[in-house]
Ligand SMILES: Nc1ncnc2c1ncn2[C@@H]1O[C@H](COP(=O)(O)OP(=O)(O)OP(=O)(O)O)[C@@H](O)[C@H]1O
């Protein structure tokens with residue numbers, strides 16, 4: 001993308017984002033790659049809607065492989081929603097500006113389509129969306145209620161294992177602190193969870209065991225249903241010996257001007273981070 005069109009895009013995102021923040025809306029689509037009208041979006045035939053919710057701070061090679069593998073394995077026509085969460089359940093907001101993240105999401109979407117081009121003939125449309133809702137049950141409801149997608153569209157949320165554990169933590173669901181609020185989400189939608197084996201979250205067997213326990217009724221005491229396990233697919237993530245990837249590591253590499261940045265994030269995102277001097281504080 002030429003430098004002046006990137007700056008124009010950044011300014012446009014800053015302005016639409018300001019309107020979104022000031023509005024009562026809890027979800028909106030700010031852009032689509034390739035560009036299209038709202039009418040085209042509504043007219044889309046029944047498809048899977050993959051949703052990758054993240055702070056995109058910055059988008060990484062892990063996000064790229066999570067989205068690529070879901071789209072490649074899908075047997076139905078699919079669409080991808082990159083969903084920027086302006087409010088996080090646990091973390092305070094950190095740099096970069098949201099408009100920079102939206103620009104990086106757009107570059108990420110273009111990279112993703114280029115990446116898929118060599119493997120599939122029909123490329124998915126990719127929406128760039130925003131939500132004010134930190135919890136998945138509310139994100140899914142906000143997407144449904146927006147009317148921006150055909151009714152009954154099944155959402156498949158792409159998360160990592162660490163996020164699955166937090167979705168199933170009753171502490172997020174006051175006042176009863178049970179898992180019952182997950183029912184509307186998991187009866188209509190799905191989770192595709194990428195394993196994230198490391199010291200904090202356990203190895204592959206422990207992560208598979210977590211889902212097995214749910215399927216055997218091990219969380220019924222918290223109000224979970226065993227059939228929810230059928231709505232959750234666990235997929236292999238980083239293989240042994242491969243570099244662990246996270247946005248935190250990418251921010252650190254940017255700050256220390258470490259070449260590793262180009263391995264941690266897609267090429268266009270790395271160039272943007274360097275050109276805009278992001279993550280220097
Ligand atoms: N390397 C990874 N393996 C598996 N899942 C991942 C990986 N990186 C991110 N995810 C998942 O992608 C989603 C969005 O990621 P998020 O923005 O939290 O990235 P992050 O790298 O964990 O961020 P940060 O380092 O800033 O905490 C989350 O559900 C997260 O679990």
Ligand SMILES: NC(=O)c1ccc[n+]([C@@H]2O[C@H](COP(=O)(O)O)[C@@H](O)[C@H]2O)c1
Nearest residue numbers: 085087088089134135136137166167172
């Ligand atoms: N119970 C939940 O639905 C729940 C719990 C913790 C985090 N989240 C969300 O998961 C996403 C990823 O979070 P992190 O960036 O903290 O990994 C964010 O949108 C965050 O708000 C949801």
